[in-house]
Amino acid sequence: MERTYLSVPPEEGPEVQALGAHWDAQSKTWYVGPDDDASRFTKWLTDGEDDGQFTIVSERAFVASASVPCWKCHSNIEVICVYCESGIASGEPLVQFSISNVWAMDSGLAQQLEPWRTFRNVCSTDDQESYFANHCPHCEALQDDLYLHSEPDQPFFAIPHSAPGAVKLTPLVGRIQLSGDGKLRDLMGAADLPAAQPTAWICRCAKIDQATLEMSLSSAHAKGGTPISQDDDRVVRWVRGHHQSVEIGGSITSL
Numbered sequence: 229m230e231r232t233y234l235s236v237p238p239e240e241g242p243e244v245q246a247l248g249a250h251w252d253a254q255s256k257t258w259y260v261g262p263d264d265d266a267s268r269f270t271k272w273l274t275d276g277e278d279d280g281q282f283t284i285v286s287e288r289a290f291v292a293s294a295s296v297p298c299w300k301c302h303s304n305i306e307v308i309c310v311y312c313e314s315g316i317a318s319g320e321p322l323v324q325f326s327i328s329n330v331w332a333m334d335s336g337l338a339q340q341l342e343p344w345r346t347f348r349n350v351c352s353t354d355d356q357e358s359y360f361a362n363h364c365p366h367c368e369a370l371q372d373d374l375y376l377h378s379e380p381d382q383p384f385f386a387i388p389h390s391a392p393g394a395v396k397l398t399p400l401v402g403r404i405q406l407s408g409d410g411k412l413r414d415l416m417g418a419a420d421l422p423a424a425q426p427t428a429w430i431c432r433c434a435k436i437d438q439a440t441l442e443m444s445l446s447s448a449h450a451k452g453g454t455p456i457s458q459d460d461d462r463v464v465r466w467v468r469g470h471h472q473s474v475e476i477g478g479s480i481t482s483l
Contacts, residue, residue, distance in 0.1 A: 231261060233259045233321050234257070234260065235403060236287070249269060257314065282407050284317045285403060289310055291309075291398040292395050294394060298367060299371065301369065303366045305371070306344075306346070308362065310400075310406065315410075324388050326377060331357065331360070331407055333405070334406065336403075346362055347360060347361070347363075348360065
C-alpha cells in the first residue's frame with residue numbers, strides 16, 4: 229500500500245488520529261493511505277516551504293556536538309551536526325539518522341544554530357555551490373563532514389552507539405526543515421530491519437537496484453554453494469560487511 233507520511237508534533241497526534249491518519253509503529257510516524265483524503269492533512273504534509281527546497285523534516289531533532297582535533301592546527305575543537313531521532317527524508321520515514329553535507333535549512337533552524345558560529349555557510353570554489361560546514365575557531369580551517377561521519381572512529385558515524393559522553397545532544401525546538409545527506413545508523417541494526425524482504429528494504433533506502441544487490445550476494449557466496457533467500461539474515465551481514473552506510477537519495481557508499 230502506498231503511504232504518504234506526515235510530520236506531526238507529538239501533541240497533535242490525537243488530532244490527526246481523529247481525522248483518520250494511521251500510525252506506523254516501526255517508524256513511529258503518522259501516515260495516510262491512497263484511500264484517505266490527503267487534503268484533510270495539508271498542515272502535516274512534508275513538502276517543505278513554498279519552493280519545495282527542503283528534503284528532510286523532523287519534529288525530534290538535536291544538535292549533536294563532539295570534540296575533535298583540528299586537522300590543520302591540531303587544537304581541540306567542537307564540531308556539530310544535526311541528528312534526528314525520527315523524521316522524513318524524501319518522503320520516507322527514518323529513525324536515528326545524522327545529516328551531513330547540509331546545503332539548505334529553514335530560518336527557524338538557522339536561528340537555533342546561531343550559538344554554534346563555527347558551523348557556517350561556505351561556497352565551494354569548484355562548482356560555486358554553497359553548503360554548511362564546521363570550522364576551526366583558531367585557524368579557520370574547514371572541517372570536512374567526510375571526516376566526521378564516514379568511519380566508525382569518527383564522532384557522527386553512529387551516534388546512538390557512541391561512547392557515553394562522546395556526543396552531547398541539545399534538543400532543537402519544533403519542526404526543522406533542511407536539505408542534506410542523511411545517514412542511517414550503521415545500516416541500522418539487524419533488529420531494526422523488517423521481518424521480511426530485507427533486500428527490498430535495503431534497496432528502497434539506498435535507491436539501488438535489487439537485482440544488482442542479489443547478484444553481488446550470489447557472487448560473494450558462490451564458492452560456498454549455500455543458497456541465500458531474500459529473508460536470510462546473511463543479507464544483512466553481507467551488506468554491513470561491504471557497504472557500511474546508506475546515503476539518502478544516493479547509493480550505498482562502499483568503504
